[in-house]
Amino acid sequence: MNIDSIKNGIVIDHITAGKGMDIYNLLKLDSLDCSVAIIKNVTSVKMGKKDIIKIDADIPINMDILGYIDPGVTVNIIRGGERVEKRSISLPDRLVNVIFCKNPRCITSTEQELPHIFKLTDPANRVYRCAYCESKASGRGI
Amino acid sequence: MKRSLIDICDLSTEEIEEMVDVAKDIMRNPQKYSEKCKGKKLAALFFEPSTRTRLSFEAAMYELGGNVLSVSSADSSSASKGESVADTARIVSCYADIIAMRHPKEGAPLVAAMNASIPVINAGDGGHNHPTQTLADICTVSLEKGRLNNLTVGFCGDLKFGRTVHSLIQALSRYSGNRFILISPEELNLPGYIKKDVIEKNRIEYVQTTSLEQVMPELDILYMTRVQKERFFNEEDYLRLKDSYILTPEKLKSARSDLSILHPLPRVNEISVAIDNDPRACYFKQALYGKYMRMALIMKLLGIEP
Ligand SMILES: [Zn+2]
Numbered sequence: 131m132n133i134d135s136i137k138n139g140i141v142i143d144h145i146t147a148g149k150g151m152d153i154y155n156l157l158k159l160d161s162l163d164c165s166v167a168i169i170k171n172v173t174s175v176k177m178g179k180k181d182i183i184k185i186d187a188d189i190p191i192n193m194d195i196l197g198y199i200d201p202g203v204t205v206n207i208i209r210g211g212e213r214v215e216k217r218s219i220s221l222p223d224r225l226v227n228v229i230f231c232k233n234p235r236c237i238t239s240t241e242q243e244l245p246h247i248f249k250l251t252d253p254a255n256r257v258y259r260c261a262y263c264e265s266k267a268s269g270r271g272i
Numbered sequence: 273m274k275r276s277l278i279d280i281c282d283l284s285t286e287e288i289e290e291m292v293d294v295a296k297d298i299m300r301n302p303q304k305y306s307e308k309c310k311g312k313k314l315a316a317l318f319f320e321p322s323t324r325t326r327l328s329f330e331a332a333m334y335e336l337g338g339n340v341l342s343v344s345s346a347d348s349s350s351a352s353k354g355e356s357v358a359d360t361a362r363i364v365s366c367y368a369d370i371i372a373m374r375h376p377k378e379g380a381p382l383v384a385a386m387n388a389s390i391p392v393i394n395a396g397d398g399g400h401n402h403p404t405q406t407l408a409d410i411c412t413v414s415l416e417k418g419r420l421n422n423l424t425v426g427f428c429g430d431l432k433f434g435r436t437v438h439s440l441i442q443a444l445s446r447y448s449g450n451r452f453i454l455i456s457p458e459e460l461n462l463p464g465y466i467k468k469d470v471i472e473k474n475r476i477e478y479v480q481t482t483s484l485e486q487v488m489p490e491l492d493i494l495y496m497t498r499v500q501k502e503r504f505f506n507e508e509d510y511l512r513l514k515d516s517y518i519l520t521p522e523k524l525k526s527a528r529s530d531l532s533i534l535h536p537l538p539r540v541n542e543i544s545v546a547i548d549n550d551p552r553a554c555y556f557k558q559a560l561y562g563k564y565m566r567m568a569l570i571m572k573l574l575g576i577e578p
Contacts, residue, residue, distance in 0.1 A: 235398050237377040241356050244383060252469070262379020263400055266465070 139164075140191060141206040141213075142183040147171055149200050150181030156195050156228075162187065194222040198229070198258075223250050225258060229267050236263040275573055276385035276392040280403040280439045285420075285446050287572070291407065292414045294571070294578045295564035302335065305567065308576050309338030315368035316342045317360070317384075318395070320376045324537065324559070325395050325404070329372045332566035341368055361388035370574055373397075391573035399435050405536050406439040407569060408562030412554055413444075413493060415561065416532040422449035424490050429455075429497035429517050429542060431462040436536040437497060438466055445474040452478040453487045457513045460503060484517065488526045494519070496535045496555075498542050519543045524550065534558055 150168045159166045164187035174180040197219045207215040225248040231238045238244050247261035258267040298305050314333040318326050330340045361384035373381045374395040381394035396402040427437050444450050454462050499517045504510040535555040
């Protein structure tokens with residue numbers, strides 16, 4: 131794959147430098163058959179340095195994961211070599227099965243089939259709390 | 273629409289005040305309410321023993337003319353056969369009209385509410401929430417003081433793990449002019465996130481202290497909780513501190529004559545029995561008011577007009 135020219139696919143741009151690998155892992159891009167490029171420490175006028183991920187296929191992207199890890203990213207959809215859509219991301223209000231509650235007293239610790247739901251309770255400080263027990267999500271604790 | 277009570281903040285201040293009014297009316301005219309829930313069934317699902325809370329719910333339902341289906345211990349129930357909370361809630365929805373659930377795991381009543389087709393009341397989920405205790409506390413404050421605002425409220429004892437303290441602070445932070453005095457050993461201070469996310473966010477004035485005696489003369493309400501030995505790292509600290517947080521007639525000398533003393537019960541030794549006959553002791557009345565508030569709540573969630 132020529133990393134500069136994707137025909138049909140997705141370019142995740144403006145990733146905070148150093149977070150490219152995290153996003154690659156969380157979006158499970160390693161399981162794709164198509165080419166995926168992670169470009170690290172690209173010089174950026176706006177950000178100083180940034181990471182970029184290029185995916186050579188039009189796959190569904192979990193925007194909630196992106197928003198949780200790095201709300202500043204932009205997602206560009208490429209068709210026929212042209213950018214047809216640019217999506218900016220916001221901090222999601224709710225995360226389902228993105229992060230997991232570690233509180234041993236939480237009902238999710240004994241009932242494994244329950245979805246792990248976190249709610250954004252403090253947008254200014256990006257605090258998420260478990261919907262069941264209200265434990266704070268620990269860092270990016272994934 | 274089906275409504276449940278999982279967290280005290282599920283109810284607006286107006287709704288809580290309406291329920292206090294209903295509770296007062298029930299006290300005046302119990303006969304008027306004796307058939308309000310005729311033909312209705314409350315399922316009391318207690319996956320952890322709590323005799324007082326269960327009896328309060330059962331008495332509340334019987335006094336409304338309803339019936340009670342009771343599951344009282346974890347090992348006789350389907351939980352021991354590995355049935356999930358979600359499935360239990362779906363099944364019980366076929367038999368009853370409303371559920372009161374006590375569960376050792378935090379969030380279990382929410383899971384029940386997400387899966388039941390009938391209202392669910394959280395009757396205590398581990399160390400997390402216990403909203404009907406808070407309703408009892410609020411009703412007591414309202415009846416004793418005639419208001420829920422402009423009060424100086426002292427919270428004494430274990431403010432770190434005391435879930436009833438956290439919920440009452442949350443509930444009273446929604447009224448203007450209240451002031452909190454947090455009295456505890458340093459080891460058991462109120463968690464920082466409650467100070468920040470609840471008290472400071474609502475611009476409530478508060479003071480933190482280790483001395484009950486010093487602040488006693490200022491208090492309108494004194495909310496006592498138990499300081500448990502197992503909360504301390506070592507026995508010496510516990511022995512050194514425990515007496516400071518026991519309410520005695522001696523410590524009450526400097527208190528106001530219209531102070532109201534509350535306690536979520538059960539009490540062990542944190543309030544001397546010598547105080548029980550003092551007119552300022554409200555903790556037994558508080559248990560009675562809890563039953564009336566549960567009656568008002570059951571009616572509200574079942575959509576029955578008072
Ligand atoms: Zn949890």
